[in-house]
Amino acid sequence: MDVENLLLGILIGAALVAAPMSFWAARNAQRRFDAGRTSRDGETAGLDARLRSSEAALQETRATAQAAAEARSALAARMEESASAHAEKLRWIDTAREQLAQQFQSLAASILDAKAERFAASNGEQVGALMAPLREQLQQFQQLVVESRAQEGESRAVLRTEIITLRQMSERLSGDAMNLARALTGDTKSQGAWGELVLERLLEVSGLSEGRDYETQVVLRDEGGETRRPDVVVRLPGGRDVVIDAKVSLTAFERWCNDTDIVARDKHLAEHLGSMRRHIDELGKRGYARSSGLASNGIVLMFVPIEAAYLEAIRVDPKLYELALRSDVVVVSPGMLLGVLRTVDHVWKAEARSRNAEKIAERAGLLYDKFAAFVQDLQRASEQTGKARESIDTAIGKLATGRGHLVGQVEKLRQLGARSSRDLRSLLPIVDHDDDEGEGDAT
Structure with a gap:
């Protein structure tokens, strides 16, 4: 559940960051309308009123941007704290390995020094055979430590660039989406293909692997036996799943982008908002949490492939996000979804590092047990050699004294x-x- 709460927090923070972009989209729409409007006095007064309203919204979005920046800083701090914790764990493992090696070396040296005179030359092969497993265990332990340190170094290097590249990629994807949105017609099938294409591109750049970290076109069945086919199912550590849906209709938004009449534009924008609400309601009723073959708590990520379409809907109805959450639906734009997928990738890498640390600890325990058994065998051999010497001395005594x-x-x-x-x-x-x-x- 901690991973899911973290994902939800990232989505809400990203939604706050997206709010300022809605204002600039509104300003651009206003300028296009100004270019084609007539010089009637009544319309000028209306535009002035809208301009004052936009300036008031600017102040509000600045405050929202500040809150989003603080949330992003908190996220970066937590990620840095996690990296520091892993580095500290590796330092502890290195120290423990060095101390263990020193103790092993000291103990072996003291035992060999005390018992060396009692061993005959014929015992050399036996000692070598006893030391071979110990040497192999030490080499394997050292290799695990080196691999773990290398993975940690790579992860920290990636972490330094993730926060910077995340926003750059989000802006680039947003620009591509806006340009392609203008080329789309009202054909729903074409829009669906475009949404799946953008989703596929985000999955490719996120670092996740298909078939291991996520699956596409998974066939599910609900309690009534009805077939469900979500676009993408993302796998999370702990055996949990998250569903991504990319089938939202953008026909009304495309008309809003191309129409220059203000009345028609308002109508298209209202239709776009209504389309998103209907799709949210539909996703909330699908009941993925009760579907066989899916370990989900019911939350569905509703992917809006065009950033501006998401921003305009949130601008017109700021409570749309809360409405979706009540239906266990989280509305995400390309930038927000990329942040979620990158976070999932980091969580999987942290899970792998944790498993490596457990393997190292297990290997250290096996190494310690192996050395203890070696010491026990060494002591037993020493005792047997001493008894043999006593028997020889007794026989010689009976022979010559x-x-x-x-x-x-x-x-x-x-x-x-x-x-x-x-x-x-x-x-x-x-x-x-x-x-x-x-x-x-x-x-």
Whole structure:
């Protein structure tokens, strides 16, 4: 739900930013009308009244622009704070890795120094086999840390340019939309194709991947078995979905753009507003939240592919946005939708970094367990080597020391005349006792 609240906050903030543009659209319409109007005194008085009204609206939109700027600054601060938090997490991981490596190195050195004398040359291969998994785990851990730092650096570099490029792309898309809107006729099919084309372009530049982050022309069924086919379904982290609809009619708006008669223009603008209200009501009744195969809370993004069409509707009826929200519909222009899609892309990247951090922590735990097992095996081998040494010392003691030891008995045979080319006394330390003739057991 935090992601959805963030998206809703961005949309409302973008709506406030879009308000000043509506004023300039109204001024441009007024100038075109002035070029063709007659010089009648009554019409001049009416235009003066509208000019004073527009100047009053200018003051209001300036205040709105200030509020939107503050909202955008707050969003940038939160995004920067998120980047700082990820950087701090990476620094913590680097520090932990260095400390862990130092502790491992110190512990291994102390164990090897204490037990080195007890190992024979034949134990070298065994120690190498024990160290190989540990070395592999350390290399994998280091690789994960390096990859995570590289991803964080790339994300921070992208973040610095996103806020600047977002507005530039929005203005460019708005200009393209306005130019193409003038070339459109009242054909609804052509307008629908244009809306889908603009939506497709926004998805391409947003950084999202089709098939992974969003899907087009998804077939859904509601509770009554009726088929629903939304234009786009955007996937969000946490298994949530957002529906985008781009089928709003702009026929009346196209007539408003091309007509020069003020009465006819007002009529076309009212028809345009009515068309948007009807489409909002229709989307609110579709019940996407109850459709099978869709994990949505019911909110639908109603995409208006021409920025000016959105701004004029909001200018004429400022409560249109609130009306749409009550029907679980959010009206978005190209610039607003691009901001939403870019935010979704950043959320997915943050989710990936979080998963990498969890993998690093899991790998560190496995590495620690592996090293603990290595130390345990090392201690067990040391104990077994010590026991073997004690057994050898005991056997040698029975062989060459103690009263009646075996070497002494055999040496008596040589003294009695047994022929031999070697002397056992030069090979083993023999301790003689006074009663060499005794036959007691070796100690």
